[in-house]
Amino acid sequence: MARDHAVLRLAVDLSILTVRDGRLHVLVVKRGNEPFVGHLALPGGFLRPDEEPLAAAVRELGEETSLDGLRLHLEQLPIFGAPDRDPRGRVVSVPYLAIAPDLPVPTAGSDATSAHWSPVASILDDATLAFDHCDILDLAVERARASLETTTVAAMFCGEQFTMGELRGVYEAVWGVALDPRNFSRKVTKTQGFVEPVGSRRTDGVGRPAALYRRGPIRRLNPAMLRSSMDS
Structure with a gap:
């Protein structure tokens, strides 16, 4: 047929x-x-x-x-x-x-x-x-x-050296949510190989100078940085 x-x-x-x-x-x-x-x-x-x-x-x-x-x-x-x-x-x-x-x-x-x-x-x-x-x-x-959530691609949007606030800004732009600065910083720095401290600080003339970081060697996050966990 x-x-x-x-x-x-x-x-x-x-x-x-x-x-x-x-x-x-x-x-x-x-x-x-x-x-x-x-x-x-x-x-x-x-x-x-x-x-x-x-x-x-x-x-x-x-x-x-x-x-x-x-x-x-x-x-x-x-x-x-x-x-x-x-x-x-x-x-x-x-x-x-x-x-x-x-x-x-x-x-x-x-x-x-x-x-x-x-x-x-x-x-x-x-x-x-x-x-x-x-x-x-x-x-x-x-x-x-x-x-x-699963890769370090966000760090690519920052300069060669960046502050934790600049990295957080990339996540906030892509995820479309505001993130708690302390919680975000804690999760990033506890993930081995995500970022590395440069050992210097940057100041914009307002507030305390911010620590500078560079992109670390890993490209996949383990454990993942889940959006659902960023408000806790």
């Missing part, structure tokens, strides 16, 4: 996250083509016939925003494939996540009329993204938050 098979197209969408001005930001583009022309969206697009998804993600990121995806660690997330997610037909998206410091101001290209960094909270609160990109972003943010 003959069966109907959907004509399927494969796309990639990218959630590129960074911390700017003490807040978690995401890279967004303004669409220049229908559907959703003029709406904000995550960078992405369709695979070419000879492409693997990761190669397409790197290409689309470069074409639409000028960012070099080869310099980022792109982590594949679970696919999004709801039948009605794209009005053009049956489109399955392979999403990717990258969270990195010191990312440059993007330059729009291809079918994007603009590209810029936008605070994640504003995007998700207003549900302003085209397609199901808010759902993709929501998943990506949760994955990024979980990565701070």
